Amino acid sequence: MDLKSLFFVLFIIVTVTAHKKSYKGYKVYNVIPNTKDKVNVLKDVESNGIGEFWMEPYNVNHAVKVMVAKEKQSIFLEQMEKTGIETVEVIKDLQNVIDNQQKPATTSRSNEAFHSMTWNEYHNLDEINAWLDELVENYPDIVTEVSMGVSVENRDIKGIKINYNPNNNYIGMLEGTLHAREWISPAVVTWIIKEFLTSNDPEIRALAENFEWHIFPVVNPDGYEYSFTDDRMWRKNRNTMYNTTCPGTTNDDMSNGVDLNRNFGFKWMTVGASDNPCTNTFAGPQAFSEIESRNIAQYVLNLQSQGEIIYYIAFHSFTQLIVIPYSHVDSAGLLEAENYGDMFEIGIRAAEKAKERFGTEYRVGASVDVLYPMSGTSFDWVKHEVGVPFTCLIELRDLGQYGFLLPQEQIIPNSLEIMDFMLEMDRVTKNLKYYNDASFINHSIFVISFAVYIARLL
Ligand SMILES: [Zn+2]
Structure with a gap:
């Protein structure tokens, strides 16, 4: 292979694989906010681009799972410690778990x-x-x-x-x-x-x-x-109309979507x-x-x-x-x-x-x-x-x-x-x-007709 073809192949490999988001080093933490103030501190974690929730922090004493990128872990832990929120690491390396979930099936088909x-x-x-x-x-x-x-x-x-x-x-x-x-x-x-x-x-x-x-x-x-091609942890639809700069992160892609289970017209927002x-x-x-x-x-x-x-x-x-x-x-x-x-x-x-x-x-x-x-x-x-x-x-x-x-x-x-x-x-x-x-009605009609039939015979 000449140098030009080699570069071409490398270019293809890079463009094919580069767009899939890696979760290497990401961790998931379990946290339990025990006061209203702590709930509010947690809410800022996502809007400040420090972590993403797996479930929303709302109620006092309800456990919440937060996914945090490697480079944000120290600031996240520091904030939690400062606020007095205890953290328990539940997933050590998210990409590992993602890879495991998609390994080819081992049981017979x-x-x-x-x-x-x-x-x-x-x-x-x-x-x-x-x-x-x-x-x-x-x-x-x-x-x-x-x-x-x-x-x-x-x-x-x-x-x-x-x-x-x-x-x-x-x-x-x-x-x-x-x-x-x-x-x-x-x-x-x-x-x-x-x-x-x-x-x-x-x-x-x-x-x-x-x-x-x-x-x-x-x-x-x-x-x-x-969620298969680009980002395993994607939740929303893919409407890019509301794209904006997301604070605290280089990942503005987060703004390319709406949570469809918040978009229906009953008590909206x-x-x-x-x-x-x-x-x-x-x-x-x-x-x-x-x-x-x-x-x-x-x-x-x-x-x-x-x-x-x-x-x-x-x-x-x-x-x-x-x-x-x-x-x-x-x-x-x-x-x-x-x-x-x-x-x-x-x-x-x-x-x-x-x-x-x-x-x-x-x-x-x-x-x-x-x-x-x-x-x-x-x-x-x-x-x-x-x-x-x-x-x-x-x-x-x-x-x-x-x-x-x-x-x-x-x-x-x-x-x-x-x-x-x-x-x-x-x-x-x-x-x-x-x-x-x-089927019950049909069954009842059958039973009644049969009884009438027997009664006639008698
Ligand atoms: Zn859901």
């Missing part, structure tokens, strides 16, 4: 595969979308391709409709991956699709068949793709959201400023005009929670949904069922009780605007040991317990009479 999809590793957007196409092709009578429209970078927000019975009036909707880095979300959602199409369990069959299901594994396709593009909870300049949140909302409104939405579930990670509307709190206190009691009962009983399988605990409650108050979220908007009987946001595994970097080996266990959750959710919702079970 055969027993977990369904067409081109597997659940022993994480899959990128193209793989997920190609799989959805295969399902449409292979189940033409049951599976239909659906779309919410496009993202800000013009990617299709693609989903599928599963409908076994054209007379179904009841609708269930699953929203995956509103936040890009929460990779367990599309993994669990695709598992549910597979179960709905292949399971022989009569209860899963009934859940699949009694509803027209609208399932979107990835509603933030730009962010999800970006009132609490637990930020007007600063350099934060992970930037709510956008106004409610529904983002094409993705507008498209989700429009899709839900269209659906509601075609039938009755019974379930709307948004899948996130992490911290193992079943979050029930509403998430907002103000001087008047917590805003409770009108059937909060029923939703709480559904959530509690379903979470108990989920725990039976592997002992995994999911706490249940309004966001202010189990997480932190927030506003402008999709599931609150759906509850308020459409009045869906059971709406929740599920924070999947784990409790923070790996956080967003949940190992591949946990995809299937997490999916299994969530399927248990959904079955119990449906049992309780049905018992509370939020919908009439068609």
Whole structure:
């Protein structure tokens, strides 16, 4: 190879690899602010570009995880020590954990595969979308391709409709991956699709068949793709319109995105959201400023005009929670949904069922009780605007040991317990009479007709 070609090859290698953000030397710390003042000091950590939160600091005595770059660690630790906030290092080298999460799957592919999809590793957007196409092709009578429209970078927000019975009036909707880095979300959602199409369990069959299901594994396709190609820890969408200089850092890329789960038009920007593009909870300049949140909302409104939405579930990670509307709190206190009691009962009983399988605990409650108050979220908007009987946001595994970097080996266990959750959710919702079970009616009609037939014979 001559010198010119060598330079060319080196140039290609550098340009191909340089744009992917390295987290080498980054650490994740656990901190617990025990006073309101300490909470406020923590909030400045992100806006000053010193660290990024894995969960927001809001409540006194609530643990918060903060990710800090190598060169910022001494200033971070110094500030924490000065304020009297104790820090515990939970991840020593973030890049190591990232690499581990993406190592090629070691277990055999055969027993977990369904067409081109597997659940022993994480899959990128193209793989997920190609799989959805295969399902449409292979189940033409049951599976239909659906779309919410496009993202800000013009990617299709693609989903599928599963409908076994054209007379179904009841609708269930699953929203995956509103936040890009929460990779367990599309993994669990695709598992549910597979179960709905292949399971022989009569209860899963009934859940699949009694509803027209609208399932979107990835509603933030730009962010999800970006979390594979450029920045594993990306959360928001990829709208570059609000780009600005972020203080204390050379990384202005942080401002290229809006937190879609703060952008919906219910109680927008009132609490637990930020007007600063350099934060992970930037709510956008106004409610529904983002094409993705507008498209989700429009899709839900269209659906509601075609039938009755019974379930709307948004899948996130992490911290193992079943979050029930509403998430907002103000001087008047917590805003409770009108059937909060029923939703709480559904959530509690379903979470108990989920725990039976592997002992995994999911706490249940309004966001202010189990997480932190927030506003402008999709599931609150759906509850308020459409009045869906059971709406929740599920924070999947784990409790923070790996956080967003949940190992591949946990995809299937997490999916299994969530399927248990959904079955119990449906049992309780049905018992509370939020919908009439068609198979039960058919069964009753059969029993009555049979009794009449016998009576005539006598
Ligand atoms: Zn999330």
